[in-house]
Amino acid sequence: MRLRNVKNKDEIISNSVFVIEKPEDYKGKWNIVFDNDNPIQIEIGMGKGDFIIGKALNNPNINFIGIEKYDSVLARAVEKIPPNLSNLRLVRLDALNIDKIFDSEVDIIYLNFSDPWPKKRHANRRLTSSVFLEKYEKIFVDSKVICQKTDNQALFEYSVVNLSKYGYTITELSMDLHNSKVENNIMTEYEKKFSARGDKIYYLLAKK
Numbered sequence: 001m002r003l004r005n006v007k008n009k010d011e012i013i014s015n016s017v018f019v020i021e022k023p024e025d026y027k028g029k030w031n032i033v034f035d036n037d038n039p040i041q042i043e044i045g046m047g048k049g050d051f052i053i054g055k056a057l058n059n060p061n062i063n064f065i066g067i068e069k070y071d072s073v074l075a076r077a078v079e080k081i082p083p084n085l086s087n088l089r090l091v092r093l094d095a096l097n098i099d100k101i102f103d104s105e106v107d108i109i110y111l112n113f114s115d116p117w118p119k120k121r122h123a124n125r126r127l128t129s130s131v132f133l134e135k136y137e138k139i140f141v142d143s144k145v146i147c148q149k150t151d152n153q154a155l156f157e158y159s160v161v162n163l164s165k166y167g168y169t170i171t172e173l174s175m176d177l178h179n180s181k182v183e184n185n186i187m188t189e190y191e192k193k194f195s196a197r198g199d200k201i202y203y204l205l206a207k208k
């Protein structure tokens with residue numbers, strides 16, 4: 001996501017009750033942060049947060065954590081959160097370190113419009129590459145669920161193949177999410193942009 005530097009990003013982030021600044025302190029004990037034992041679902045690369053905020057508003061009995069690599073993007077997400085949304089937290093983190101902040105406590109990982117990294121030599125940077133799938137193994141509670149949406153056919157095909165190789169079963173799949181039977185879809189910023197110009201949205205749910 002290209003975003004101009006947000007000048008007061010540090011202030012926005014440090015003043016927010018929603019941002020967890022030392023997430024590694026809560027590894028294996030995120031229930032303390034939320035003060036309950038509700039299930040935890042995360043979005044990696046949440047961008048400006050429309051999806052994860054929408055999920056948290058619609059599902060008060062599930063805890064949501066949005067992960068984003070860049071400060072300026074995170075700051076924009078912070079500004080959109082309605083007050084008193086107690087089941088949402090945000091973390092600034094490169095997903096390469098995801099296993100440093102969670103231990104056997106995540107129910108679902110959402111990957112929405114992740115960077116496709118089209119060059120073969122960058123394939124390991126895709127969030128469904130074995131590099132990341134190996135890290136996800138350690139953070140899931142027990143059963144593993146990955147939900148992906150993308151406009152990028154090559155990334156989608158790569159994900160289907162790689163998830164299957166890694167032992168996941170693709171239980172739901174659509175090559176045109178907005179004309180499918182999938183219900184309760186919450187649109188991301190990218191999804192709104194791409195679908196407005198007529199692009200089809202690819203969707204999968206994978207379980208292991």
Ligand SMILES: C[S@@+](CC[C@H](N)C(=O)[O-])C[C@H]1O[C@@H](n2cnc3c(N)ncnc32)[C@H](O)[C@@H]1O
Nearest residue numbers: 001045046047068069094095112113188189190
């Ligand atoms: C193309 S944007 C999509 C944003 C949002 N999910 C949406 O659908 O509108 C991808 C986002 O993932 C973030 N991102 C990319 N690689 C990441 C990584 N390794 N760890 C955390 N966030 C990452 C980017 O900074 C960017 O905000």
